[in-house]
Amino acid sequence: MKRFGFAAILALCVSHASHAADVVTAPSEEIVPVTEAVPGWALQITPYMWAAGLKGNISPFRRAPTIGVEKPFSDVMDELNIGGFVNLWARYDRFVFSGDIMYVSTTDSRTSGPLPPLPIPVPIGTVVNGSVDSTQFTATLQGGYRIIDNTAFSLDVLVGARAWHISNDVTVSALGASRTYGESFGWVDPVVGARAFLPFTEKLSVMAQADIGGFGAGSELTWSVLGTVNYAFTDTLSVSAGYKVLDVDYRHGGHVFDVQLSGPVLGATWRF
Structure with missing residues (x-):
């Protein structure tokens, strides 16, 4: 059986907005009181990194044995071929929309265990080389509403997939x-x-975000938690740093993907 190569580098960051704007995952904004807010669109784009390690149980091939996997971030980076991560956020008045996309391709050349047979007989003692190429695509789309919006605190509720x-x-x-x-x-x-x-000052703020789902519709359970500290350099550019955990437990049709990714996050946000 092989060791499943996996990498994920994910982060969410925030830009400081001087007129009622925030980021989907790490917003940094000057919140305008509801009585003064003027409806209008705000858009932010956040490329990010997530220095995540991987721990869990997987069976990447149908009806293959389930194996335990535990990889620190250094091992994940050694196996990484390419990764792309972007976060999009939009707001109109109190209505919010967020989209987060993660694409990761890895190669694990340390494969061992039962492997597919070769098209020719292999004498006993012959060295057999194996590698596993793995690709993961994850996209989270959510819409919601800002139920609390004032100069000292804001709170959004979200629902999506x-x-x-x-x-x-x-x-x-x-x-x-x-x-x-x-x-x-x-x-x-x-x-x-x-x-x-x-927000603590015009430039410094903190953000916390969490979600839960699955409920047997896809996976048995999935959840994520993110916390960041944000600093705005200008009205259009900010950076953030924090920590994120993403957990999923999927078991269906002979496939098992029960893993948790966790690690520090770092990113930069541009506001338009």
């Missing part, structure tokens, strides 16, 4: 011959959540 797509390809080779076998699976989880924002 988190989509997952996992793809794995194992390649074994020996004596100049090779064979590749691949599988992919995916699901969609409903999620509900909340986000709170607390």
Whole structure:
């Protein structure tokens, strides 16, 4: 059986907005009192990083044995081929919309265990090389409403869905011959959540966000928690740093993906 290579680098950051704006995951804004707020669109784009380690149990191929995986961030980085992460946020008056996309491709060349047979007989003692290419795509889309909005504190309630797509390809080779076998699976989880924002000064703020979902519709359970400290350099640019945990327990059709990713986050936000 192989060790499932996985990487995720995710962070959410916030830009300081001088006129009723915030970021989907790490907003940094000067909140305008409700009585003075003028309806209008605000948009923010956040490329981010997440130095996440991985721990859990997986069975990346249908009806394959379930194996335990525990990888620190350094191992994740060694296996990373490419990763892309972006967070989008929009607001109109008290209505909010957030989108978060994560794409990660990894290769684990330390594969061991039962492997697909080669197209030729392999003598006993022959060295067989194996590698596993893994791709994960995760997209979270949520809409919501700001139920508290004043100069000292804001609170949003959110509802939406988190989509997952996992793809794995194992390649074994020996004596100049090779064979590749691949599988992919995916699901969609409903999620509900909340986000709170607390400014200390015009430039410094903190943000906390959490959601929970799954409920057997896709995974058995999924949840995430994020906390950041944010600093605004200008009205259009800010940075944030914090910590994030993402957990999911999916078991269906012979596939198991029960993992938790956790680690520090760092990002930068541009506001338009």
